[in-house]
Amino acid sequence: MxxxxxxxxxxxxxxxxxxxxxxxxxxxxxxxxxxxxxxxxxxxxxxxxxxxxxxxxxxxxxxxxxxxxxxxxxxxxxxxxxxxxxxxxxxxxxxxxxxxxxxxxxxxxxxxxxxxxxxxxxxxxxxxxxxxxxxxxxxxxxxxxxxxxxxxxxxxxxxxxxxxxxxxxxxxxxxxxxxxxxxxxxxxxxxxxxxxxxxxxxxxxxxxxxxxxxxxxxxxxxxxxxxxxxxxxxxxxxxxxxxxxxxxxxxxQPDAQPPELPQTPAGKLSRAQRPPSYQMLPHARPGGIAGLLELLIDHNGKDDIYRLADDLAFEIDDLLPIVDAAQLLGFLTVTEGDAAITSSGAEYANSEILRQKQLFRTAAVENVLLLRQIVRALEAKSDGTVHEEFFHDVLDEQFSEEETLRQLETAINWGRYAELFDFDASRHRFILPAKPQHDAADEEEMDA
CATH class of the missing domain: 3.40.50.300 (P-loop containing nucleotide triphosphate hydrolases)
Structure with missing residues (x-):
């Protein structure tokens, strides 16, 4: 050797x-x-x-x-x-x-x-x-x-x-x-x-x-x-x-085992090796996710991520968070570098803004643990508010201080867009809306 x-x-x-x-x-x-x-x-x-x-x-x-x-x-x-x-x-x-x-x-x-x-x-x-x-x-x-x-x-x-x-x-x-x-x-x-x-x-x-x-x-x-x-x-x-x-x-595909790597030996994992309690939210905005899905629709629903980044004049590091976010929400799948839009992703891309919010809300609650826990905590409180510090302390056990703040920023951005909650920056509190601003009846009336 x-x-x-x-x-x-x-x-x-x-x-x-x-x-x-x-x-x-x-x-x-x-x-x-x-x-x-x-x-x-x-x-x-x-x-x-x-x-x-x-x-x-x-x-x-x-x-x-x-x-x-x-x-x-x-x-x-x-x-x-x-x-x-x-x-x-x-x-x-x-x-x-x-x-x-x-x-x-x-x-x-x-x-x-x-x-x-x-x-x-x-x-x-x-x-x-x-x-x-x-x-x-x-x-x-x-x-x-x-x-x-x-x-x-x-x-x-x-x-x-x-x-x-x-x-x-x-x-x-x-x-x-x-x-x-x-x-x-x-x-x-x-x-x-x-x-x-x-x-x-x-x-x-x-x-x-x-x-x-x-x-x-x-x-x-x-x-x-x-x-x-x-x-x-x-x-x-x-x-x-x-x-x-x-x-x-x-x-x-960070959770997939590359075929060349040896299998991880069975046994009890140390704390540092255990799977994280929270997914690391990709720092992408809903508008960027919608834009990516619309581009894939124009490309017959599937394209190579590298080619897509090249067409957009994006660095791959700029595009990957958007791809990761869409994948996390179930709007697309990635196989061997090819991104393919799912049926829910296609519906999201082709819908009007109110329907998009509803679809995003459903996907976020189903797939993102942090957002699901924020909503449940708000619903459990009699005044419908929770201080930001509560979730900061929870995330701080897993992420660095800088990343904790970025995770909260992304969660707030997604939650506001989906109308899951509001956030009062002056009081540092999450706030549960009095009622959903757009329900199915509203949408049916608008469609009519």
Missing amino acids: QEAIIRAEAVEKYYAQPSENRIQVISPTNLSIVAGEIVALLGPSGSGKSTLLRMLAGLSAPSAGQVYWHERPIASTEVNVSIVFQSFALFPWLTVLENVEAPLKARGIEASERRRQSLKILDTVGLDGFQAAYPKELSGGMRQRVGFARALVVEPEVLFMDEPFSALDVLTAENLRSELLELWENNTIPTRSIFIVTHNIEEAVLLADRIIVLGRNPGHVRTDFKVGLPHPRDRKAPAFTQLVDYIYKVLT
Whole structure:
């Protein structure tokens, strides 16, 4: 077995709470990075991709477990890694050359040597002639090239990249991916392994020798496999599209067991491993759900999620919450990356606003535990009101403070739309309406 450059052994990340419970961000995870591989890490928002990257790079200590650098604890040894960030993270008051020299200067390299190394790497990444320019004078693609040069000038053994192309336009990102792959395959860049966090499935399949997909709540490895496709890779090849569809299936069916993964051993689960009491509500608005369903109606009721995102010029991370919300409500199903509208979803998309509210209300109460409990609590109270803090405390046992607030915001948005309840923000109280504002009789009268 090839020796790992970086090896994570049962690493976890969690945050203690005043009670005995804790917010688990990353569940116990084993992971290794070996020489000669580009590793892509995929996962939905909130799955802990960047948190895991920071632990592997030695920037953040795990709450439990250990990260090893060449089999030595990473916290007690000198590591040779660099990170390319999404936001370029350049010093605006320094020239291109000075930005690239900065990490060498921090390491105490003499001026003449750091200039020689910096000019060499600038030439390698195609920035020869721009040494005296300032970041504000460069395009987004050129600024990211400076970020690459600054990361590579220290000759890192492992290059970490945190969504490095997501802030760029489509053509610039495609060009930089191709250039990065060319530098890697020709052994032009001085690094032995690349670890890239991305939300772009095609990007992962285009670049990576190995792909890891995380699940969330808490973050955990759902599948970890090698990509057996030779470079350069053809997006239209059946093997490529099948792999993309497989990853979509893993991402969009979080409760399904990917066939490549071993079965979870039977036995009693720890608290951190138990299924959550509450679903994590996707942060999507009813209007966005209705819009997605109407688009699927126009596409004969079924379409590939990736193609749909591409047609809408959406990032997949922007579309997935809407897909997840529609799936949670029973308005569509997702199979191998294809979203298909259900009969209730078609009725919802084709109905007038009052009927849509009624259908949404029924689906929300049937499928969303939090909304169902809010309604029941309101109905049980003589004054028909419940303080927000009650549900905040319940959710806080399962989610972080930030996510708890987002869950409540989404629940309030859905509940108001469905006329399940109102919410008085000044008093922080849920309020049960005196009576449903639109009942079946009203709708029959309107239809007549």
